Amino acid sequence: SYVLMQPPSVSVAPGQTATITCGGDNIGRKSVHWYQHRPGQAPVVVVYDDSDRPSEIPARFSGSNSGNTATLTVSRVEAGDEADYYCQVWDVNSDHVVFGGGTKLTVL
Amino acid sequence: EVQLLESGGGLVQRGGSLSLSCAASRFTFSNYAMNWVRQAPGKGLEWVSAISGSGSNTYFADSVKGRFTISRDNSKNTLYLQMTSLRADDTAVYYCAKGDDSVPAAAFLDYWGQGTLVTVSS
Numbered sequence: 001s002y003v004l005m006q007p008p009s010v011s012v013a014p015g016q017t018a019t020i021t022c023g024g025d026n027i028g029r030k031s032v033h034w035y036q037h038r039p040g041q042a043p044v045v046v047v048y049d050d051s052d053r054p055s056e057i058p059a060r061f062s063g064s065n066s067g068n069t070a071t072l073t074v075s076r077v078e079a080g081d082e083a084d085y086y087c088q089v090w091d092v093n094s095d096h097v098v099f100g101g102g103t104k105l106t107v108l
Numbered sequence: 109e110v111q112l113l114e115s116g117g118g119l120v121q122r123g124g125s126l127s128l129s130c131a132a133s134r135f136t137f138s139n140y141a142m143n144w145v146r147q148a149p150g151k152g153l154e155w156v157s158a159i160s161g162s163g164s165n166t167y168f169a170d171s172v173k174g175r176f177t178i179s180r181d182n183s184k185n186t187l188y189l190q191m192t193s194l195r196a197d198d199t200a201v202y203y204c205a206k207g208d209d210s211v212p213a214a215a216f217l218d219y220w221g222q223g224t225l226v227t228v229s230s
Contacts, residue, residue: 001170037153042203042222043205043220044220086152088216088217092213097158099145099152099154101152
């Protein structure tokens with residue numbers, strides 16, 4: 001089955017840029033979606049289809065996807081961005097939704 | 109604003125059964141795929157199952173295939189998850205999530221419910 005690999009944690013100071021990667025075999029050929037999940041809350045999509053952003057999500061959140069790595073970039077990080085972030089794709093070979101293991105973003 | 113309200117969670121013994129519901133409102137329910145996603149304590153998100161907007165196509169994670177059934181009643185705007193042969197590792201918060209397309213393969217999950225906790229006791 002298709003596997004998505006994320007770093008368990010990323011730490012960044014306020015105002016800096018956080019980069020969260022999502023690795024998968026030829027992931028560049030798939031549409032990647034990113035979710036933010038704060039404890040006790042429902043997950044929220046922050047980037048879909050590699051680089052599109054829902055209207056309510058700040059432009060500080062951006063995404064890219066090429067080769068074997070998709071990337072979520074959070075610019076000018078704020079304390080409120082602290083959360084777990086998950087990448088997600090659809091695997092056509094198994095007809096499964098696949099989530100990455102999640103990355104905990106800590107704002108120092 | 110789209111609303112998704114899960115219900116039916118609770119404590120069940122290992123080997124038992126439980127049925128979850130997700131009441132949807134403020135969108136045309138039959139036009140969109142729906143999913144169940146769970147999060148076990150201290151773990152990440154795990155996709156469980158998906159169903160197309162018409163209900164004609166269903167998909168399951170390997171970990172639940174043969175034990176869980178997903179269905180929907182488009183006349184009642186409600187999604188269901190029937191869980192049988194429950195195991196301790198099925199303990200999780202179960203989220204109902206709406207796809208942005210009628211076909212699960214083409215959809216990201218644009219709205220999520222608050223989740224319902226299922227605890228399987230051993």
